[in-house]
Amino acid sequence: MPISPNQGSTAGGTTVTITGVNLGGATAVHFGSKLATITANTPTSVTVISPSGAGVVPVTVTTGGGTSNPLNFFYIGAPFKTGLSDSSGPLAGGNTITINGTALSTATSVSFGANSATPTVVNDGQLTVTVPAGAAEGSVGVSVTTAGGTNNGLTYTYVDTPTIISVAPTSGPTSGGTSVTITGTDLSTTESVTFGGTPAPFGVISDTVVTAVTPPGAAGPVDVVVTTNGGSATAADGFSYAAGPGI
Known part of the structure; x- marks a missing residue:
C-alpha cells in the first residue's frame, strides 16, 4: 500500500x-492518533x-472490512x-549564491520576489541557487x-549595470598618484576601479560618485573600468598618462 508523498x-x-x-468506502484515515480529511475515495x-x-507517524486506512497495515509518514x-x-x-541575474539555514534538504523552489528558481541541495543546512x-x-x-512549508525573512537587492558619465581630471603623470573623481x-556597490587594467585604490562617495588614485602607467590613453x-x-581612453619633461 504505497503513500505519496x-x-x-x-x-x-x-x-x-x-x-x-x-479501499472503497473508507471511513477513517489516521496519521498517528489524528484523523485526516478524506477528499476522494475509490x-x-x-x-x-x-x-x-x-516526527514519523503510522498511517492506516479503516473500511468496513477492518484497518490496513500501517505506512510511515514523515513530518518536516x-x-x-x-x-x-x-x-x-x-539585475540580469545569472549569478550563483549560497543559502544557509536548517531543514533545507527537501527544498524545491527559491523565490526572489515574484521570480523563482530551482535550487541545488548541498545538505540539510545549505542550498545553492542561480539567481533569476x-x-x-x-x-x-x-x-x-x-x-515543510515556505519561509521568508531575507532580502536580496538587484543592482542595475553601472554607467560612467565623466572622469576628472582626464590626465596625469605616468608615476601615478593623481586623485580622480x-x-x-x-x-554604490563598486568592487574595483582599474586604469588600463591595473587596479587602483578607490572610495565610494555615493551612488553617483567614486574617487580613485591612479596607479603608475605607461604614457598614453587607457580605459577606466x-x-x-x-x-x-568602461570609459574608453578615459584617462591619459603624460610622460614627464626631459632635457
Missing part, C-alpha cells in the same frame, strides 16, 4: 494519496489532507534561513519552499 509539513495541509486494494485509492503532526518542519552568501547582484533576472532594480524578499550611476555588483562600466 510520504512527507509533509508539520502544520498539516499536505494532499496525500494512499493506494492499495479494497476501491484502489484514498486521497486525504494530512493533519498537523511531528518549516525551513529556516540564516543568511545569503551575497545579498546583491546584477529581476523585474526592476531594488530589494526583494527571498523565500525557500520545502516539503568618477561620476556616473549605480556606483568600474566594476560593481551589477556589472562593469
Whole structure:
C-alpha cells in the first residue's frame, strides 16, 4: 500500500494519496492518533489532507472490512534561513549564491520576489541557487519552499549595470598618484576601479560618485573600468598618462 508523498509539513495541509486494494468506502484515515480529511475515495485509492503532526507517524486506512497495515509518514518542519552568501547582484541575474539555514534538504523552489528558481541541495543546512533576472532594480524578499512549508525573512537587492558619465581630471603623470573623481550611476556597490587594467585604490562617495588614485602607467590613453555588483562600466581612453619633461 504505497503513500505519496510520504512527507509533509508539520502544520498539516499536505494532499496525500494512499493506494492499495479494497479501499472503497473508507471511513477513517489516521496519521498517528489524528484523523485526516478524506477528499476522494475509490476501491484502489484514498486521497486525504494530512493533519498537523511531528516526527514519523503510522498511517492506516479503516473500511468496513477492518484497518490496513500501517505506512510511515514523515513530518518536516518549516525551513529556516540564516543568511545569503551575497545579498546583491546584477539585475540580469545569472549569478550563483549560497543559502544557509536548517531543514533545507527537501527544498524545491527559491523565490526572489515574484521570480523563482530551482535550487541545488548541498545538505540539510545549505542550498545553492542561480539567481533569476529581476523585474526592476531594488530589494526583494527571498523565500525557500520545502516539503515543510515556505519561509521568508531575507532580502536580496538587484543592482542595475553601472554607467560612467565623466572622469576628472582626464590626465596625469605616468608615476601615478593623481586623485580622480568618477561620476556616473549605480556606483554604490563598486568592487574595483582599474586604469588600463591595473587596479587602483578607490572610495565610494555615493551612488553617483567614486574617487580613485591612479596607479603608475605607461604614457598614453587607457580605459577606466568600474566594476560593481551589477556589472562593469568602461570609459574608453578615459584617462591619459603624460610622460614627464626631459632635457
